[in-house]
Amino acid sequence: MISVDAVGVEFSGTTLFSNITFNINPTDRIALMGKNGAGKSTLLKIIAGESKPTLGKVTAPKEAVIAYLPQHLLTADECTVFEETSKAFSKILDMKNRMEELNHQLETRTDYESDAYSKIIEEVSELSEKYYSIEEINIDAEVEKTLLGLGFVRSDFTRSTSEFSGGWRMRIELAKILLQKPDLILLDEPTNHLDIESVQWLEEFLKNSAGGVMVISHDKAFVDNLTNRTIEITRGRIYDYKTNYSHYLELRKERREQQQRQFDDQAKQIAEIQQFIDRFKGTYSKTLQVQSRVKMLEKIEIVEVDEVDTSALNIKFPPARRSGNYPVIATDLGKSYGDHVVFKDVTLTIARGEKIAFVGKNGEGKSTLVKAIMGEIPVDGTLQVGHNSEIGYFAQNQASLLDEKLTVFETVDEIAKGDIRSRIKDLLGAFMFSGDTIDKKVKVLSGGERTRLAMIKLLLQPVNLLILDEPTNHLDIKTKDILKDALKAFEGTLILVSHDRDFLDGLASKVFEFGNKRVKEHFEDINGFLRNKKMENLKEIERTK
Incomplete structure (x- = not known):
């Protein structure tokens, strides 16, 4: 069991959270929830040992292995995909090499009575006991199975890691973590760079083969299918629910309604006390009663109502x-x-x-076809974009096209027209820009912030053919819902490249599946597509090809 004891974090005099205490059990599958900026990633880093808290501590058994996958990472480029992934077994391989080296010394040395010889025997015995207690592993087979599950093909195994994008390198790190079979896996947005099949594979692996899991994710379907416990960080403290995300939402709503009732009752009580004090504070015969009520007011602990985001924002193209x-x-x-x-x-x-919806493994041509429609790359055959088509296009590189000299507010202000102009700050807030952030220059924004800003720009442009390539990677659940509602109301034609099942659910009515150098049309929504695919075992067939 891993214990988080009275942990607190302060930045420049501001308390992010304080006195956070909970235990993580070996079979816990925990969703760590809370609004952006609540401290989710910070808490994950503290549990991983990557950061130190201002107060409190995290304790774990001596032999416990805690593995952590951050949102952003840098990987070395000195070896192949297979070699890098095999590093997951480096401790076992080092142990084996050391045993071989020591056994060789025992065979060649002749100082049988010396202390040095005895020490070698002791070390060999200790290492042997550890090594042979580990379940026998076919390392190559395990590496291969995990890489294939995460979307790699065999021809990728011998390629240098330097040839792969950040998303694919993230998969390599994820593979290394899964192969270590740690006691606790900490994952910060693990599905951002995975296609639908890889998300399903990861889900099944974590449910069936992993120890404890704590995950931050904006993929509702992923956390619902995986987790059995939800910890919410809000107003610097936590609420711990022994249930999955969907049920937690219901319980959280009930909690806030109860808090609101208590707050209203208390406010009424305070008003009545204050009214008595104001009425009789100059009356000699009531002096003791007035003093008593003043003390009563001083002792009252004000009921806090947890913040709830009520800024429902309807965006229309x-x-x-x-x-x-x-x-x-x-x-x-x-x-x-x-x-x-x-x-x-x-x-x-x-x-x-x-x-x-365009779905399929990465590398099967989804983004390539999108680029062909946009006229960015030449293709064989005939491709016609219809009469009067006004295309709105969102890809990850849209973020790099923003004017770096403008502020966040200026970027939106120069394109907004009509009624939305009076609600620019609401729109920015819905996409996680608030307070001083709206006055930041684009050049100092993170990649995720730029991506969200590029999405806002697109939402304000009049288009009748909208193409979105992985639009939800940097959006929280509430923002995704706002975008989804806008897309549902969109009257034009929509092409979505996405691995987010929950986002596609109720949005896309037809699926084009990319795989094996073909594109297959499915006249059903994403749920029907996945249901049939599972029944036909296509997932397993494609994985082994």
Whole structure:
């Protein structure tokens, strides 16, 4: 069991949280929830031993292994994917090498009676006991199984890690963590860089093969399927619920309603006491009663109502011209890079007003087809973008196109038109920009902040064909809901590349599946698609190919 005892953190005189105490049991699957800035990532780092608290401590058994996957990391580029992942077993391999080295000394030395010889025997015995107590592992097989589960293909194993994007390097680090079989796995937004199949694989692995898990995630379906406990950080303290995320939301609502009733009752009581004091404070015969009530007021501990985000914001895309009947028509489309075929013989038609999901493993051509529609890359075959199509496009690199000299507020202010102008601060707040943040220059924003700002810009532009490539990676649950509502109300045509099942649920009515150099059309929503896919065992078939 791992204990968090009276932990507190202060920054420059400001208390982030204080006196946080709870235990983590071996079978706990914990969702760590709270608004952005509440201190979730900070608490995770403290439990991982990456940061020290201002007050309190974290205690764990001596042999306990705690593994931590941060949101952002830097990996070395000196070896292949397979070699880097195999480092998960470095302690076992080091132990084996040391035993071989010591046994060789025992075979070649002749000073049998010396203290040095005795010490070698002692060390070999101790190491042997540890080494042979470890369950026998086929290291290569375990590495291969984990890498394939996280979306790599065998040809990736011998490639240098330097050839992979940050998201794929994150998967390598995740693979190393999973292979260590730690007592506690701490994950900060692990699904941001995973496709749907890899998220499902990770979910199953953590449920069936992991010890304790604590996760920060904005993927509601992921945390609901995985967790059996929810810890919420709010107003510098925690609430601990022995239940999953969806049920926690119901219990949290009940808690806040109860707090509000207590607050209202107390406010009424305080008003009555104050009224008595004001009325009789100059009356000699009531002096003792007045003094008694003044002391009573001083002793009252004000009931706090936990912050609840009531800033419901309805965003509507500005009206745009009506597009032609078929905004996208592709016939016999193909794309190759040298000998590598991304896809071929793709024929599809997207009608006006349809909301489409592009799903499939990373590297199967989803973003490539999007870039082809945008005219950014040449392709074989015929690709037509329909008459009067006004395209709004969001990709991760949109963030790099922002004007770095402007502030956050100026970036939005220069594009906002109509009624939304009076609610720019509300809009920025919904996308996690508030207080002094709105006056920051774009050049000092983090990657996630820039991505959110680019999304706001897109929401304010009149378009009739909207293409979003992984739009939810840096959004919290509430912000995703605001975006989802805006997209539901969007009257144009929508193409969504996403691995977020909960976000796609109720939004996309048709699925295009990318895999094995083909694009297959499924006339059903994401839930129907996944249900059928599971029944057909396509997930397992594709994973082994």
